[in-house]
Amino acid sequence: MLDVRRLYMLKTVAARGSITAAAHSLALTAGAVSQQLAALRSDVGVDLLRPDGRTVALTEAGRVLLEHADRILAAMEEAESAIAAVKGTVGATATLAALPSTVTRIVAPALTALGSCHPQLAVTCLITDLAQLRELALGTVDVVLGQHYHHLPDATPRGINVSPLLDDPLLVVTAADHGDGRPVMLQELAAHDLAVPPPTTDCGQAILQGCHRAGFTPRPRYVTADIAAQLTLARAGLATALVPHTAIDPTTPGIRTAPIADHPIQRLLFAATRHTENANPTTTAVISALRTAAQEGQTACLPPAQE
Known part of the structure; x- marks a missing residue:
């Protein structure tokens, strides 16, 4: 089963353009982010990122996975909002x-x-x-x-x-x-x-x-x-x-x-x-x-x- 936290890291790296920038925004080390992305790559069995000069870019598989990640993360936030609305506080x-x-x-x-x-x-x-x-x-x-x-x-x-x-x-x-x-x-x-x-x-x-x-x-x-x-x-x-x-x-x-x-x-x-x-x-x-x-x-x- 895919780890939601790793999906969010993939989304952040794609938005920031590099593992270093993503790590900074997540208050993590670049090594920690790289480790989690390597685990995500192992989960899906295909490369998700490729070097692009001084930055990284999504592979075709990475783009496909990110599309699904966006929907998964949005659904999770929707669930949290629904519970918050029920609580009403x-x-x-x-x-x-x-x-x-x-x-x-x-x-x-x-x-x-x-x-x-x-x-x-x-x-x-x-x-x-x-x-x-x-x-x-x-x-x-x-x-x-x-x-x-x-x-x-x-x-x-x-x-x-x-x-x-x-x-x-x-x-x-x-x-x-x-x-x-x-x-x-x-x-x-x-x-x-x-x-x-x-x-x-x-x-x-x-x-x-x-x-x-x-x-x-x-x-x-x-x-x-x-x-x-x-x-x-x-x-x-x-x-x-x-x-x-x-x-x-x-x-x-x-x-x-x-x-x-x-x-x-x-x-x-x-x-x-x-x-x-x-x-x-x-x-x-x-x-x-x-x-x-x-x-x-x-x-x-x-x-x-x-x-």
């Missing part, structure tokens, strides 16, 4: 992956509320911009608080449920003594020194496309994905930043914010879980807390000028 642990820009106004309030309502639930939170939905599909996290900029095609993996939380517009951020807080035409920013994320990021691409729609190509003075750095440059009067509303702490001193009037740029914030027929009470509780925090954060006004 929130569990003891959950892992949340969230964007750094959502921590202040969504994640922190949501975790505080969860601690009050479900004190037995310990939530491990991974603050990361990278490969969140892949980690969700692999089972390393239970809930993702992610983003989707409207200019991008939907790339949600199969078997993932997405629950929209809110549309989060980018705001024009300057020093408090600059501007008057009125809505800004995007074309006006053509003459500004800008602090923006790299064009390789989703936000950077969204800003670039928005500026193109407004008839100009931005020439950033400062390029950084660090929102705290963008706000610092804006507060110092060195640059104008374009920052998601939710990423700005309303108590931040010394900045002025204004909406974009003509070519709004916005992202959808969403909560995502693996699909199961039966709702899991634990992930449901986490998503409910995120939704409440997102709605309350959306109504928190940013004053036009903050001294």
Whole structure:
């Protein structure tokens, strides 16, 4: 009989591209993973992996087995969710992956509320911009608080449920003594020194496309994905930043914010879980807390000028 843990190791190696990377994500040694995969190869009697440069790739037999492994692992999670639904109680642990820009106004309030309502639930939170939905599909996290900029095609993996939380517009951020807080035409920013994320990021691409729609190509003075750095440059009067509303702490001193009037740029914030027929009470509780925090954060006004 095939060992489910070995099937999961095969899935992880296929996703990570190497035994070393898979071992790191599983908190195991590369030797331990290799040993278990060798045992799996012995169980099925055929090679499942082949060298591919510095990585490994699935053989034809490996691809066939992985297709079945995906269904087996999904069925096991379905069974666990069904039992959890019958019990009807929130569990003891959950892992949340969230964007750094959502921590202040969504994640922190949501975790505080969860601690009050479900004190037995310990939530491990991974603050990361990278490969969140892949980690969700692999089972390393239970809930993702992610983003989707409207200019991008939907790339949600199969078997993932997405629950929209809110549309989060980018705001024009300057020093408090600059501007008057009125809505800004995007074309006006053509003459500004800008602090923006790299064009390789989703936000950077969204800003670039928005500026193109407004008839100009931005020439950033400062390029950084660090929102705290963008706000610092804006507060110092060195640059104008374009920052998601939710990423700005309303108590931040010394900045002025204004909406974009003509070519709004916005992202959808969403909560995502693996699909199961039966709702899991634990992930449901986490998503409910995120939704409440997102709605309350959306109504928190940013004053036009903050001294």
